[in-house]
Amino acid sequence: MSGLAWLWPAKLRNTTSARDTLRSLLSLTGAVLAALLVGSILIALAGVSPLKAYEALIANSIGSRNGWGETLVKTVPLLLAGLGAAFAFRARIFNIGIEGQLYAGALGAAIVGLFLGQLPLWLGIPLMLLSGFVAGGLWAGIAGVLKVKFKANEIIVTLMLNYIAFELMSYLLNGPWRDPAGTEAYTAHFVDGTILPIILSGTRLHAGIIVALIATAVIWWVIRRTVLGYQVTVTGAGEEAARYGGVNIKRVLLTTLFISGGLAGLAGACEAAGLQHRVLLGISPNYGYTAIAVAMLGRQEPLGVAVAAVFFAALIVGVSGMQDFTGVPVSLVFIIEGLILIFIVGSQARRHKRVKAQKAVDVDQPPLSPAEEAQH
Amino acid sequence: MEWTTILTGAFLIQVLAASLHLATPLVLAALGEIFAERAGVLNLGIEGIMLLSGLSAFAIATNAQSVWLGILAGIATGALLGLFFAFMTVTRRADQIVTGLAFLILSSGAAIYFYRIIFGSRSLLPQIEPLSQLEIPLLKDIPILGPVLFNQTILTHLMLVLVVVCVLVLWRTPFGLRITAVGEYPAAADALGINVIAVRYACLVIGGALMGLAGAYFPLAELGFYSNSMIGGRGFIALALVVFGRWNPLLALAGGLIFGAADALQIRLQLIQSGIPSQLMIALPYILTVLVILVGRARQSPSALTIPYVRE
Numbered sequence: 002m003s004g005l006a007w008l009w010p011a012k013l014r015n016t017t018s019a020r021d022t023l024r025s026l027l028s029l030t031g032a033v034l035a036a037l038l039v040g041s042i043l044i045a046l047a048g049v050s051p052l053k054a055y056e057a058l059i060a061n062s063i064g065s066r067n068g069w070g071e072t073l074v075k076t077v078p079l080l081l082a083g084l085g086a087a088f089a090f091r092a093r094i095f096n097i098g099i100e101g102q103l104y105a106g107a108l109g110a111a112i113v114g115l116f117l118g119q120l121p122l123w124l125g126i127p128l129m130l131l132s133g134f135v136a137g138g139l140w141a142g143i144a145g146v147l148k149v150k151f152k153a154n155e156i157i158v159t160l161m162l163n164y165i166a167f168e169l170m171s172y173l174l175n176g177p178w179r180d181p182a183g184t185e186a187y188t189a190h191f192v193d194g195t196i197l198p199i200i201l202s203g204t205r206l207h208a209g210i211i212v213a214l215i216a217t218a219v220i221w222w223v224i225r226r227t228v229l230g231y232q233v234t235v236t237g238a239g240e241e242a243a244r245y246g247g248v249n250i251k252r253v254l255l256t257t258l259f260i261s262g263g264l265a266g267l268a269g270a271c272e273a274a275g276l277q278h279r280v281l282l283g284i285s286p287n288y289g290y291t292a293i294a295v296a297m298l299g300r301q302e303p304l305g306v307a308v309a310a311v312f313f314a315a316l317i318v319g320v321s322g323m324q325d326f327t328g329v330p331v332s333l334v335f336i337i338e339g340l341i342l343i344f345i346v347g348s349q350a351r352r353h354k355r356v357k358a359q360k361a362v363d364v365d366q367p368p369l370s371p372a373e374e375a376q377h
Numbered sequence: 378m379e380w381t382t383i384l385t386g387a388f389l390i391q392v393l394a395a396s397l398h399l400a401t402p403l404v405l406a407a408l409g410e411i412f413a414e415r416a417g418v419l420n421l422g423i424e425g426i427m428l429l430s431g432l433s434a435f436a437i438a439t440n441a442q443s444v445w446l447g448i449l450a451g452i453a454t455g456a457l458l459g460l461f462f463a464f465m466t467v468t469r470r471a472d473q474i475v476t477g478l479a480f481l482i483l484s485s486g487a488a489i490y491f492y493r494i495i496f497g498s499r500s501l502l503p504q505i506e507p508l509s510q511l512e513i514p515l516l517k518d519i520p521i522l523g524p525v526l527f528n529q530t531i532l533t534h535l536m537l538v539l540v541v542v543c544v545l546v547l548w549r550t551p552f553g554l555r556i557t558a559v560g561e562y563p564a565a566a567d568a569l570g571i572n573v574i575a576v577r578y579a580c581l582v583i584g585g586a587l588m589g590l591a592g593a594y595f596p597l598a599e600l601g602f603y604s605n606s607m608i609g610g611r612g613f614i615a616l617a618l619v620v621f622g623r624w625n626p627l628l629a630l631a632g633g634l635i636f637g638a639a640d641a642l643q644i645r646l647q648l649i650q651s652g653i654p655s656q657l658m659i660a661l662p663y664i665l666t667v668l669v670i671l672v673g674r675a676r677q678s679p680s681a682l683t684i685p686y687v688r689e
Contacts, residue, residue, distance in 0.1 A: 047494055095474055153670045156421070156474070157617050161663040164610050168660035176654065290485075293478055332489035339483020346471040346479060 025300060032344035033298070033312075040337045049327045061322025062315035068322075070204025074276065075314035077209040078103070078268040078288045083295030083306045084220050085137075085264030091224070091301045092257045093237040098144060098159025099265040100289025101166030102137040106266025107273040107280045108170060109136025111178065114191030114274060125194030129274055130212065130267060137266015138259040140166060145258035149251045155258070163289070174282060187281035197275035209271030214307075216264060221303040223260075233257055265289065287335070291317075294338040297345055313338065392641045393525045400630075400637030401533045402427075402594040406615035407622065407629040408543050409455075409587030415547065415624055416580035417560040417681035421477020422462050423588055424612030425484030428605075430454040430592030432488045435603040436495050438596075439505050447505075448532075448593045455589015456582050463581040467574055470685035489605055507601040508532065530598045532590075539587070543626040556580055560679035563686045573686045591615070614666050621669045624679065632669060639665050 041051030062068050082099050089096035096102075110133040113125065120128065144162060147153035173179075174186040182189070197208040224230035232253050236243045244250055268288065273280050295313055299305030317334050324331045406423060413420040420426075433454040438447025462480065465471045496503050508530045517527040547553040558566035559576045567573050595607040614636060622629030643658040 043490065047490075095478075097478065147667070147671065151671045153667070154620065157613055157620075157670055158667055160610065160613050161617075161666045164663040165660045165667075168656040168663075172654050172656035175656075287485075290482055294482060297475065330490050330493045332486045332493075335482050335486025336490055337486075339479050339481075339486060342475065342479035342482065343465070346475045347465060347469050349471075 028348050029298060029300070029345065032341050032348060035344045036337050036340035039340050040333060043333065043336060044327075044329055047329050049329050054323050054327050054329055057323045057326045058316070058319030061326075062319035067204055068318065070201055070206045071318045072311065072315045073201075073206050073210050074204070075317050076310050077207075077213050077271050077275065078285065079291060079295050079314050080213040080307055080310035081216055081268035081271065082265050082288050082292035083299060083310050084216055084303060085261045085268070086292040086296035087299060087301040087303070087306050088220060088224075088233070088264065089257055089261035090296050091237045092233045092253065093240075094148075094254060094257055094261070095156045096141060096144070096159050096258060096261050097156055097293065098141060098162045098166075098262070098289070099268075099292045100285060100287065101159070101163035102140045102262040102265035103269035103272075103285050103289050104166040104170045105140035105262070106133035106137035106269030107284050108173065108269075109133045109266060110195070110270035110273045111188055111191070111280045112136075114195040114279075115178070115188060117192075119192050120194035122194050125192070126197065126208075126274075129191075129195040130270055133266045133270025133273075134263040135266070137269065138263035141258045141262020141265070142255065145255045148258075149254055170280070170284075171282060174280065178280075180279070185281070188279045191274055191278050195274055196278055197271060205276065207271075207275035209275035212267060212271055213310075216267060217303045217307050220264070224303065229253070229256060265292070268292075290335075291338060294342055297342055388645070390521060390524050392638065392645065393521075394528060395641035395644070396634055396637035397525060397533055398529060398599075398637070399640045400633035401530075401536045401598075402591040403611060403615050403618060403636055404540065404630050404633035405532075405536050405591035405594065406588050406612060407618040407633060408539060408626055409459075409584035409591070410616055410619045411543065411547075411622075411624055411626060411629065412556070412580040412584040412587070413459075414619060414682055415560045415679055416556045416577045417563060417679055417684065417686070418463075418466055418577055418581060419473045419477065419683045420459070420462055420581065420584060420588075421474055421616070422458065422480030422484075423477075423616055424608055424610070425480040425482075426455050426458045426462075426585055426588045427592035427595075427612045428488045428608045429458060429484045430589035431595050431607060432492060432603060434589075434593035435503075435505070435596035436491075439503055444505065444508050444597050447597050448590065451589045451593025451597075452586045453589065455592060456586040459581040459583075459585020459588070460578070462585065463578045466685065467577045467581070470687070473683045473685075485605070492603065492605070502602055504602045505597070507596075508598040532594055532598050537630075540626045540630050547626070552576075552579075557679075559686075560681055563681050564689070567686075567688060577686070588612070610663065614662060617666045617669050620678070621672060635669075636662055636665065 037055075041055070044051045044054045060068070062072050082103060085102070086096060086099050110129045113120075113129040113132045117128070140162060141159070144153075144155045144158040147158055148155045171186065174188060178188045180187055180189040197212075200206055200208050200210070224234065232243070232248045235246060235248060236250060236253050236257075240250060243253075269284065272284050272288075277284065291313055295306055295309045298312070299307070299309035313334075316337065320329070320331050320334045323329050323333075406427060410420055410423055430451040434447040434451030436447075437450035438444050441447070458480075462476065465476045466473045510528050511531050511534070513527040517523045519527070545553075547556065555566065555571050555576050558569070558571060559573050563573045566576075592608065596603045600607060618629045618632040618636070621632045640662050643661045646653060647655050647658050
């Protein structure tokens with residue numbers, strides 16, 4: 002076992018070597034380009050010139066001050082939710098419930114935004130964010146407790162919790178929390194002391210982007226500089242080995258899911274308090290699922306996630322503009338996201354295969370005979 | 378609300394018949410997943426495969442004016458997507474979970490995109506006469522059993538037959554034993570001369586075809602139209618049924634019937650304004666899925682599940 006203690010830090014160093022980073026950057030860029038190429042075939046299928054469409058995409062997203070503003074507006078939820086997904090993926094916990102945790106976070110923010118009366122900004126905003134974080138974290142925590150206590154598969158549980166969260170939100174917005182003056186299912190306007198202010202005049206860009214950047218720095222620090230971050234990464238590399246190494250797996254799983262859901266909750270809180278100023282049923286156009294692609298493209302590294310979030314935000318803003326100009330359906334975004342994932346996972350696979358096969362032998366199968374051992 | 382006015386014999390028969398009807402696509406998809414998982418591949422693409430197959434089935438059915446051609450198209454689309462999933466996870470040895478998630482995101486986008494391309498943005502919803510119930514004379518007049526079992530679409534009967542066929546194939550044929558060997562201990566299976574790669578490909582294609590049939594059920598046997606939310610997590614419910622059913626088609630059928638009953642009850646209680654919030658009713662199958670996962674936890678999954686095979 003002392004061999005393992007020596008092995009893990011070495012492995013961690015390896016993943017951050019310059020050559021490795023460069024190689025993965027190249028393969029990620031390749032995946033993005035390949036996905037955009039396939040995307041252009043689909044655009045042509047819709048009877049539109051791909052060149053014109055991509056031109057409209059760029060012009061609308063990063064071609065103007067307003068475009069940049071909108072791109073950064075969408076970056077806020079994608080970065081926070083993407084960090085949430087990435088943090089869980091690092092521990093190889095597949096939290097697919099980001100979408101539901103985002104709803105929970107918006108509802109948590111609404112408790113402060115609607116029911117605590119007028120608050121000064123210095124108190125209202127931190128309280129609103131905290132409430133959103135805790136609500137998202139607790140919602141993800143359900144899956145964590147079920148995984149730890151009952152070994153329930155977190156993929157299915159977190160996904161089911163998305164549907165349940167939506168119905169819970171729908172119940173509140175149609176019932177007790179409904180704006181009495183409203184014509185549709187949404188809450189009343191949040192009190193002024195909880196509204197995130199606009200930080201770029203003439204656009205909708207609000208202080209949520211600052212929250213997202215601080216969260217990126219904090220998560221980077223947690224991963225790189227704390228025992229928890231180290232244990233998360235080690236657990237992700239192999240649960241069995243981490244256990245031998247003295248990691249309290251159950252505690253790590255619970256904490257990881259709480260933080261992961263909390264970040265998703267922050268995304269919901271910022272959307273509610275920064276953009277909509279209330280909670281409405283359409284608070285998230287599937288940001289929770291895009292977050293999965295953001296986390297994978299960002300290689301589960303906070304800085305990578307930030308770059309990926311801006312990229313996907315620009316893509317969403319650009320394609321919406323493209324739809325207005327050329328009629329290409331906006332769902333093209335999800336196709337490109339899915340394709341990027343396919344190309345990433347398809348190109349990385351061969352590099353990891355030896356590690357995986359080794360793990361299979363170590364953990365799940367009877368020990369090898371000495372003759373077989375020698376072949377390794 | 379007076380419960381006595383609801384819990385009549387006629388109501389119970391209605392619920393039972395609807396349970397079987399609603400269980401049909403869940404069980405078909407679960408059968409497909411059982412093939413994949415018993416061979417050692419977790420096909421998380423199930424939800425997306427069902428959605429895209431449903432779209433292709435509906436598109437072909439409306440164009441050819443034939444529900445049956447549509448169903449065939451759904452099966453073919455499912456099989457092709459299963460083949461693609463096999464290429465990714467068996468040949469490329471890509472992470473099965475991430476590939477499945479990619480399928481989920483890709484297909485949700487592709488379904489909306491292609492629907493728009495095929496049907497345009499018409500104000501009139503394209504529709505088709507769904508598969509009608511097969512009323513078997515004499516048999517349908519048997520009390521209770523008649524209306525429940527013999528007043529269904531033929532796909533429900535096909536589902537029941539397929540459950541039995543799958544049990545026989547998995548436990549009574551050399552192919553079934555090969556699947557188990559490949560899913561439990563691929564290295565040993567390989568040493569015995571079983572082609573691990575070919576068996577996994579076969580299972581994913583068969584599984585995909587079954588998921589495709591399940592996907593076609595929604596527009597062609599239940600709704601009569603296509604909707605992007607028609608699958609609504611039912612692929613993942615089928616995934617939960619596989620765990621609950623311990624990789625056994627018969628137990629998956631039993632689980633499917635429980636789900637069908639919950640769904641049927643939920644729909645009916647909404648209609649009669651029981652005072653229970655409708656959102657709780659809609660959430661019921663998803664809550665049930667979480668509970669079902671807790672029940673199914675005890676049993677071990679196939680040993681080689683999610684592990685790509687590399688010959689040493």
